[in-house]
Amino acid sequence: MLSDFLIIGGGVSGLMAALLASKKRKVTILEKPNRNFQLAKRILVSGNGRANFYNADLLDKKTYDTALFQDVKDIVLDGKTNYAKDTLDYLSNELGLASYQEGKLYYPFFNKSECLYDLLIGELKKSSVKVIEGRATKLDYHNKNVSYFDIDNKRKDIYFNDVLISVGGRSYDRDDYSYSLLDSLGLDYLPYSSALCPIMTKEKIPFYLKNCRLKGKLSLYCEERLIHEEEGEILFKEDGLSGIAVFNTTIYIHKLIEEGKKGFILKIDYSSHDGASINFKTNPNCYPPFLRQYLHDCNYNNGEPLIFTFKDFYSFRYSQVSYGGIYLNQIDKKTLSVKNQDHLYLAGEMLNESFPCGGYNMGLSLLEGYKVGKTLCQKIN
């Protein structure tokens, strides 16, 4: 079978690319078989069922001058074009997505992931895009061919003029992840590890602390240098810490590990949050019992920040994104095609780019899918 534009992986980025490209190209999506066979399933679980799908920072050019985002600057900004703005305009104006902003986060207007999901799937059904159920295992760029296993586990081949690989990372529900497809590309990549996940600590968490929540400021230190701090709610787990602020530190810890750094300390300062503060001299009796007990057992003074030492990340099953993937220096950021292989495009979480919680990850996947879709419309083979 020959597909004009083949998309491997009908997730967030693949779906966007398909919708855009189908205006001018004959598009086929090859999606891994799954229960109830759903495309872009991650939208439904994102943001705890609310799908915070975008962040206002993505629209702001200054964001891309910060260390975390500078690698994607040339993907998002191209001369006068701001792809973050164009992607959001497409979703809102052309597809009719109603959304609202809470702080910097964008949510569907009715606060439900299904609203974004149904919109994209509804558009797909109206389009000419063909969907095939099958798990791709190998790409042969030279022969423009992809091998896959269909639902009956029969090995099949499909040929393409252009191909987008948008198979995402390996977090959450991808226990069966295999590197065979990635390996067949012959590109350099950083093997995936779990990110935006809870972390295990060297300190034991006593039974009375488990499942307790403490609001405050979480600071990450490496070699006594402050790396990141963020206000939030910390959830104590059996063997570590969880919560959005903790999830976000994992991105920084991964980057430091990549630089060869070790020794990460997390400090929880619970003396103020949301503009309110506590004076441990005048308010010593309003501490919750679990905190009072822990301070006593670990010989902390009232008000003294709690210190935890990073031991490990929780496994993929507990992670919202994976850290790692194909290094961006092998990609032409103007088109998202692989350098010197201009029929092969890559987008989304499979690339070595991961960001904190708050709409950045899905937002950039939507954006990259949009960009590839646009490019493919303009391209004549």
Ligand SMILES: Cc1cc2nc3c(=O)[nH]c(=O)nc-3n(C[C@H](O)[C@H](O)[C@H](O)COP(=O)(O)OP(=O)(O)OC[C@H]3O[C@@H](n4cnc5c(N)ncnc54)[C@H](O)[C@@H]3O)c2cc1C
């Ligand atoms: C629990 C959870 C909550 C999240 N919440 C948020 C949030 O609130 N905000 C946010 O911005 N981000 C959130 N994310 C992250 C966001 O969902 C991802 O970054 C985004 O979905 C990545 O899009 P993608 O297209 O790269 O990959 P995916 O959406 O993961 O799509 C990849 C697709 O490829 C398919 N596939 C994989 N391998 C193969 C193969 N070999 N052959 C064929 N098909 C294949 C998969 O089945 C999947 O459909 C969350 C993630 C999780 C797990």
